Amino acid sequence: MYVPNEKRYSSMSYNRVGNSGLKLPAISLGLWNNFGGEDVFENQRNMLRKAFDLGITHFDLANNYGPPPGSAEENFGHILEKDFRSYRDELVISTKAGFTMWPGPYGDWGSKKYLVSSLDQSLTRMGIDYVDIFYHHRPDPETPLEETMAALDLIVRQGKALYVGISNYGVEDTAKAIDILKKQGTPFIIHQAAYSMLNRWVEDGLTDLLAKEGAGCIAFVPLAQGLLTDKYLDGIPSDSRAAKAYIKSLSEKDVTPEAIEKVQKLNELARERGQSLAQMALMWVLQEQSVVSALIGASKVSQIEENVQALEHAGFSEEELTIIEEILK
Template structure:
């Protein structure tokens, strides 16, 4: 049976304008990174997407290599979109990316025009879409001229395969150069997806200033620092956690010092005083930062989505709280 969304789904979720563009993104967006592949059931994925949409989450973020295996997230999302959400496509912002290895040979990786356009064609086919709302270059290419990569994004917009474009994982200098090229090509560059959390404030080294000055929104990915900013690590590193598994490239035990664990415990004390979980406080903290318009969450079950959205019930900080947080982090 076709999904029927709740009529009051837009009543509680805040929507923030994305830079100088005409669109707004929900304060919480849903990313389909590691939990929408073959290892999870399609029914669980369907339940999470339905719950997210009922809670006012309209932005669903994918990439060509999301799964696992690569491509599976787009394929599964496309099937659920077709079977359950066909009436709601125009109420959604759907984004995807290309920039990491997808197929063998010299044309299946990085940032060439050949790769980006071919990859998006494949993504559209997997999702059964005519276009995506936002298409990102997923990471800078050290060998391909930036002019080629950016002109490929411009071409994709002209072809009607994407309405807007963005970049991800670019530093401040690379972002400034991309802004100049895309502005010259009259391409709607509206968003930068960057790692940003209480424990990773790298983009404060000038990138957020550039985004603010040029009217480009920032969507923060891994705002919970790969789970570090949750209750999971308050008593050390659990044996079944992501950090304890050596094959996880983004978070491992040797990266988690006793000093970092102490910071997490101290932050949790502030969260409890606010009547929030640590994860909820971490989400609303990142949403208070310069140029950030949305926090990108992942989930493996419905309850995680519900908990994260509840963070928005208490989204303001006192000066005392912010000072205490900075004393811990800086």
């Protein structure tokens, strides 16, 4: 029987999401990869246990996470029942819908039909009555934004989600979504956006908008799918994500000589700071305006442990930030 660490809240920091009452751990765990039906169940279970033991209370999913699609939610539901059922009120569970999930005209994008149906399926797979956060996963170029936001509003009013947000939206569409939800009376509190030292698009207006509107940002792929770790310092190892053709999130074309040179220089600075490159990359993301949590992925327990240890290091001096800017130019 799993008994969590009694001191799990002593070292983790928790940040308020905008002007809401919700707080997220500085490090959250995403189940995008390594939690599907083709992965080792006991390893998944061990990672979730270790994460909770370290104070990670937020677990992030989506309807299509796997493979196969839906299997990450199913596996999470089994682990929740075995280990975390009595701790449900200490957890923030999020899921999303917006990418292809089932065939036909109602299994993709952002219609009210799809979003409501998808969340019902997600809740069944996970064996829970509600999620803490429900996101629309990507903009729909054809469905009116008013309908998509109305679906989020309906889901909150039905009690199927406590909070709602969006993911992968640009600045202009985010501003429109916030305005629509305001008029409907359901607060927009969070945007899940790709953000790392090597992908800084959120700095071009999104974080300013979120700060202005009293919302927060949770950064996914803060380690650039592993590129901001020591794995690629000498090129592409055969067991890496970039070497696996079936994983589309990072490819060999991303691991350019220029990128490796930047990573090597960043690694030197991280060593001078007494931390790993991954730890420094996480701390760098967290110092950005409006970013309340860094959403990590993991394939083994030791990666979670290393990432959480990032919080043991101090912030950046002005000199260090200047050096980082010079490297990233």
